[in-house]
Amino acid sequence: MATDREEDAMKVLERIKWHAYPTATAEIKQTLAAEKSATVPGWRVMFTVPQWRTRLLHGVAVQVFTQLSGTNLIFIVFFLDRVGRRKPLLLGTIGITIALICEGTINSQNVGGTRHSLSIAGVFFIFLVSVIFSFSFGPISWVYIGEVMLMQIRARGNAFATGIGNWLVATFFAQVSLIALGEIGWKFYSVFVVFNVVVIFPVIFFFFKETKQVSLEDIDLLFGERALGALPDDLHKGRAFEMQPGAVEAERIHEVGTKV
Structure with a gap:
């Protein structure tokens, strides 16, 4: 509807049984019209209109409070740094796969949603699935990408x-999930089961690196060599870096100048 393709939009809505909500179509149109008329360009306006600024601060506050609640600290310090990254991802994949298989099986026996006990299950x-995700892919995906990216492109x-x-x-x-659920129903879960x-x-098991208690500098070695090229394999032994020919020459010139 937002792109003026109302016929296509109505077909999609019919597939997901949108007709059960008679006023929904009108509400969607009103919302889209309001959004088009109310949308303003630029970032500054968010801070200049008092009510908008207040609502923006509410959004920022809930994100800040989420971090300051201590949840991430507890999870990272007392969970990730003990069990690592790979194990939660692997176990999370197994757990989510089993849960999706169960979900698909239940829905296949309760297509119309008339069996109350199966609906509860x-x-x-x-x-x-949400709980397992919260202890695996949810936090680790953000931690892992920050660890494996080398400094030059972090x-x-x-x-x-x-x-x-x-x-x-x-x-x-x-965009596609509601359409897929409307077309093939519970079979859509099998897409994620197969992909898992x-x-x-296999990709996590064979290719992902365990970065638990590994410094950002030493993570380079997990991928073969130092990203900077000039650093020794062991930063804890000897000098912190090997001087390049140009640097050595510069040091010699400096020494000569000092003696003169």
Whole structure:
């Protein structure tokens, strides 16, 4: 509807049984119209309008409070630095796969949602996936990318990995998931089950590095060699870096000048 393709939009809404909410279509149109008329360019306006500034600060505050609540500190210090990164990812993949298999199986026996006990079980496994995710991919995905990116590309590498690996893929599934569930129903879960088994688990098992209690400098060695090229393999022995020919020559000139 936002791109003036109302017929296509109505077909999608019909597939997900949107007709059960008779006023929803009108509400969507009103919301889109309001958004188009109210959207303003630039960043500065968010801070200049008092009510907008207050609401923006609410959004920032809840994110700040999430970090200052201590949750991430406890998780990183008392969990990740003890069990590592690979193990939670591998166990999380197994757990989520099993939960999705159970969810798909339950939904296949409760297509119309009329069996109350199966509906409760279905909700349970959905929450179970969220819980497992919170102890595996949820936090580790952010920790791991920051650790494995070498210094020269850390900022841009993290931005690229987040933009492509997270937001782009998330946007794709946000667009297709409701359509897929409307078309093939519970079978859509099998897409993620197969991907977990065939791709995610093997890639993590064979290729991901364990960075637990490894310094950012020594993480370079997990990938073969020092990223800077001039650093020794062991920073704790000898000099902190090997001087390049140009640097050696400069030092000699400095010594000669000092003696003169």
